[in-house]
Amino acid sequence: MPERASFYKGHGLGNDYIALELDRLPFGLTPPAVRLLCDRNSGIGSDGILGAVASDAADFGVRIFNPDGSEAEKSGNGLRIFAAYLLDRGRVRIGPHFTVETPGGIVRVRIVDESDDGVLDVEVEMGTASFRSADVGLAGPDRETENELLELSGGDRVAMNTVSIGNPHCVVFQDELDVETLRRIAPQISTHPDFARGTNVQFAVAGGEPDAVDAWVWERGAGETRASGSSACAVAAAAVRRGMVSERQVAVRMPGGTLRVEVHDDWSLVLRGPVEDVYRGEMTPGMVTRLRALGFAS
Structure with missing residues (x-):
């Protein structure tokens, strides 16, 4: 047979x-x-x-x-x-x-x-979300990264917020999402030598709504992705930590649709969405x- x-x-x-x-x-x-x-x-x-x-x-x-x-x-x-x-x-x-x-x-x-x-x-x-640099494999002394500048090979600089959800993330907050620019620089961040294991990358826009963030995702090993659950968690956690949203139940809107993330006081995260x-x-x-x-x- x-x-x-x-x-x-x-x-x-x-x-x-x-x-x-x-x-x-x-x-x-x-x-x-x-x-x-x-x-x-x-x-x-x-x-x-x-x-x-x-x-x-x-x-x-x-x-x-x-x-x-x-x-x-x-x-x-x-x-x-x-x-x-x-x-x-x-x-x-x-x-x-x-x-x-x-x-x-x-x-x-x-x-x-x-x-x-x-x-x-x-x-x-x-x-539980961790904002320690060691937990995402970022070079240098162990620290919490908040809007820390990362130099890219093409000459660009991005203000990164690293988050570990058991896998590494680099969240970059911006005023708007220019997809063509993001496609150019996201791979440089994902494979940057300062990240020992590489990193998932999220560009996010927050502001104007107390419980929602718009995000665009580049996944390590996959590239541009319509939606990502762990990325939604990283974006929500970083947005709450930086005070960019006032609610702890955050709607993360991505090209594929919206996932909801509850960010608890101890930084534990609950993700919910359709399959x-x-x-x-x-x-x-x-x-x-x-x-x-x-x-x-x-």
Whole structure:
């Protein structure tokens, strides 16, 4: 019988992920395999892969792969899509909390509700925001960065606010979002040598509304992204810390839509937003053969 591999695909505000059982794949999920699967022309196409794994510390475990083949510590949208995947597989129910172990820590997740057209409302307790430079791998003495200037290779300078949500973020507040300029300088920030592990980048505009921020996201290992859960958390936390919003329940508006982040007094964060199923699928024997031909068969 030819070998096949099943998968699930879902998206949160246009940020899409493939979810699958890592130990059931007939090939190794190495960087070349991830890149092929995420390719939108020759693969399934996605912004990343969620690999379900066993966990001794939580109800479930997940490894999160960026489309360039690197691994991420945590993903807010990815975790919400992973919850939808677990529901689709009958492993969780709507209502009760469950825990998921990620490389960036254990989180509590809850599928709050499901609409008549099948859109899930999913809540994730994302952990505690840290503003310490050491927690994002920033060079120099450990410090809290607030509007600290970062020199870029092209001659630009940006005022950065670093935030760790278990993964690194650099939030830059601006008066307006000039997308062409952001596309030019965001990759320089994301791969700046002062960040030991690279960083996710968010440009944000706050002001005028006490509970809302507009944001544009460049994800480490993925590039420009329509929406990002951990990025929304970083933006909300930085905006509250700097007094740019007066409310602690913040709507972060991104090109793909709005996510809501509750910022508690101890800087713990709760992310909430929609997830939609896209499809369930099965890789053909030919696709499995191509993945194996990369030279990393299990």
